[in-house]
Amino acid sequence: MKKLIQFKQVSFEYNHESEEEEPVAVLHDITLSIKEGDFVAVLGHNGSGKSTLAKHINAILQPTEGVVWVDGIDTSKEELVFEIRQQVGMVFQNPDNQLVATVVEEDVAFALENLGVESTEIRERVDAALQQVGMYEFREHSPHQLSGGQKQRVAIAGILAMQPKCIVLDEPTAMLDPQGRREVLKTLLSLNREKGTTVVFITHFMDEAVQANRVVVVDGGQIIADDTPKAVFSDVEQLKKVGLDVPQVTELAYELRKAGIDFPNGILSVEECVAELQKALGG
Amino acid sequence: MLKDISIGQFFPGKSIVHRLDPRIKILLVFGFIITLFIVRNLVSFGLIILFLTVTVFTAKIPVKTVLKSLKPILPLILFTAILNIFFIDGHVLFRWGWIRITEDGIRLAVLMIIRIVCLIIGASLLTYTTSPIALTDAIERLLSPLKKIHFPVHEMAMMMTIALRFIPTLIEETDKIMSAQKARGADLETGGLMKRAKALVPILIPLFVSAFRRAEELALAMECRCYRGGEGRTRMKQLKLTVSDWVIAVFVTAFYIVGILMNLWIPALF
Numbered sequence: 001m002k003k004l005i006q007f008k009q010v011s012f013e014y015n016h017e018s019e020e021e022e023p024v025a026v027l028h029d030i031t032l033s034i035k036e037g038d039f040v041a042v043l044g045h046n047g048s049g050k051s052t053l054a055k056h057i058n059a060i061l062q063p064t065e066g067v068v069w070v071d072g073i074d075t076s077k078e079e080l081v082f083e084i085r086q087q088v089g090m091v092f093q094n095p096d097n098q099l100v101a102t103v104v105e106e107d108v109a110f111a112l113e114n115l116g117v118e119s120t121e122i123r124e125r126v127d128a129a130l131q132q133v134g135m136y137e138f139r140e141h142s143p144h145q146l147s148g149g150q151k152q153r154v155a156i157a158g159i160l161a162m163q164p165k166c167i168v169l170d171e172p173t174a175m176l177d178p179q180g181r182r183e184v185l186k187t188l189l190s191l192n193r194e195k196g197t198t199v200v201f202i203t204h205f206m207d208e209a210v211q212a213n214r215v216v217v218v219d220g221g222q223i224i225a226d227d228t229p230k231a232v233f234s235d236v237e238q239l240k241k242v243g244l245d246v247p248q249v250t251e252l253a254y255e256l257r258k259a260g261i262d263f264p265n266g267i268l269s270v271e272e273c274v275a276e277l278q279k280a281l282g283g
Numbered sequence: 284m285l286k287d288i289s290i291g292q293f294f295p296g297k298s299i300v301h302r303l304d305p306r307i308k309i310l311l312v313f314g315f316i317i318t319l320f321i322v323r324n325l326v327s328f329g330l331i332i333l334f335l336t337v338t339v340f341t342a343k344i345p346v347k348t349v350l351k352s353l354k355p356i357l358p359l360i361l362f363t364a365i366l367n368i369f370f371i372d373g374h375v376l377f378r379w380g381w382i383r384i385t386e387d388g389i390r391l392a393v394l395m396i397i398r399i400v401c402l403i404i405g406a407s408l409l410t411y412t413t414s415p416i417a418l419t420d421a422i423e424r425l426l427s428p429l430k431k432i433h434f435p436v437h438e439m440a441m442m443m444t445i446a447l448r449f450i451p452t453l454i455e456e457t458d459k460i461m462s463a464q465k466a467r468g469a470d471l472e473t474g475g476l477m478k479r480a481k482a483l484v485p486i487l488i489p490l491f492v493s494a495f496r497r498a499e500e501l502a503l504a505m506e507c508r509c510y511r512g513g514e515g516r517t518r519m520k521q522l523k524l525t526v527s528d529w530v531i532a533v534f535v536t537a538f539y540i541v542g543i544l545m546n547l548w549i550p551a552l553f
């Protein structure tokens with residue numbers, strides 16, 4: 001499939017051109033490409049540069065060195081910035097700090113109003129976006145009447161209304177309760193599967209990362225692993241070395257193997273684990 | 284406790300008052316305030332009070348709510364009343380030591396109280412029956428001629444929208460911080476003015492820090508959604524004046540004019 005996002009030897013420093021402040025080198029020589037329809041989970045401990053990486057995808061930040069292409073557009077082309085932001089929407093961690101309007105549907109309309117879309121079309125796209133995230137009944141509510149998970153779905157709808165090819169989410173579930181986390185993840189998975197929207201999903205919940213079809217691990221501003229969840233989580237030692245957890249069942253399998261029991265690598269789901277345990281015990 | 288604040292609250296509904304175009308509504312409220320301060324005879328005040336009552340009932344706003352909106356200005360009302368009753372010269376009705384009450388004082392006090400109360404109720408009716416979005420939209424549209432002299436009309440409306448959006452969030456946060464500080468033994472309720480003011484510092488500082496962080500994140504989120512100021516921006520809900528908007532505007536304005544003209548024939552209260 002077509003490559004939607006491409007990083008070519010990208011390095012980035014904060015305060016690169018500032019005179020007063022020390023430059024902070026955050027990304028180092030990152031090369032990465034994301035295909036249309038991918039569901040990529042990005043893992044890494046705090047300060048490893050995940051957010052910085054994400055902000056390169058919709059031209060909030062431009063690389064100090066190297067190039068980022070989004071749908072064939074070089075993100076350093078300033079005149080095309082809004083083109084890029086329409087193609088790549090971004091959702092942030094705190095649902096409270098990204099809703100602008102006092103009514104749900106007005107908030108979802110915000111991006112389209114900025115883009116100068118005509119009012120009847122805004123209405124249609126807002127309704128469609130709200131239905132996609134299952135928040136249509138709440139269209140006339142005020143954001144502060146909603147739960148965290150609902151607010152985050154509204155934020156997603158606000159991005160979907162732009163009909164982007166890709167949606168980047170920077171720890172969207174970090175501040176949610178388990179119920180809210182499930183709602184958000186379900187929404188994203190259905191978007192990806194049904195509409196083919198490319199999803200880049202930064203998270204530190206391993207059980208969420210397992211649902212992706214690709215996992216990228218960032219450490220110290222470099223990509224240290226980039227593969228299927230199964231392959232990435234097989235290397236438990238490496239993940240632990242960079243301060244990351246693995247899903248509980250993967251950990252269990254790892255400990256069992258370490259204890260000398262014959263157990264396969266890269267177990268991701270409870271069902272798989274149960275099946276293997278039965279085999280091990282029965283055999 | 285902070286959640287009890289009812290000023291600026293919106294009561295959704297489908298009444299004529301709710302459906303009236305917000306621009307007309309704002310202008311009519313302005314007209315109302317002007318009328319209120321020109322009118323000085325009892326009959327007109329009677330009409331104004333009748334008009335307010337009818338509006339409150341048409342809009343189906345609970346009378347209790349309307350009365351509650353007066354609570355915060357009670358001290359102001361008392362202060363005005365006292366000032367007028369005791370310090371206006373004229374025909375003395377009652378004297379006790381240096382205290383004296385004059386007839387003119389009482390009249391002026393009554394006049395001012397009616398004015399203040401009607402003013403507050405009239406203005407609250409605007410916010411009770413108009414959603415914040417419609418209100419800011421209307422202000423943006425009404426002020427749009429000022430763009431010609433480079434007054435930042437859109438930016439101002441956007442600031443109002445964001446302020447309205449974040450008031451509940453910040454109130455909630457203040458409550459949380461207050462409970463957190465109380466749990467650590469902060470005493471917010473006793474002591475003199477200085478002591479209480481000092482006790483507020485550990486509440487205000489975290490609140491400001493968080494407000495700035497929120498502002499930064501919101502700005503980023505707005506940028507991500509292609510925000511670039513008012514230029515070329517469209518709206519999902521466009522304001523359109525209907526015939527009934529015009530009819531109501533004409534009727535109410537005529538009513539104001541009649542009320543004002545009555546000054547000519549009916550003796551003034553003061």
Ligand SMILES: Nc1ncnc2c1ncn2[C@@H]1O[C@H](COP(=O)(O)OP(=O)(O)O)[C@@H](O)[C@H]1O
Pocket residue numbers: 014015024026044045046047048049050051052053
């Ligand atoms: N605006 C900034 N200015 C300077 N340094 C920053 C800025 N934002 C982040 N950093 C630094 O960049 C590093 C990576 O941050 P970030 O991309 O937010 O990591 P993550 O999202 O993985 O936690 C951190 O060390 C952080 O201190």
Ligand SMILES: [Mg+2]
Pocket residue numbers: 050051052170
């Ligand atoms: Mg981050």
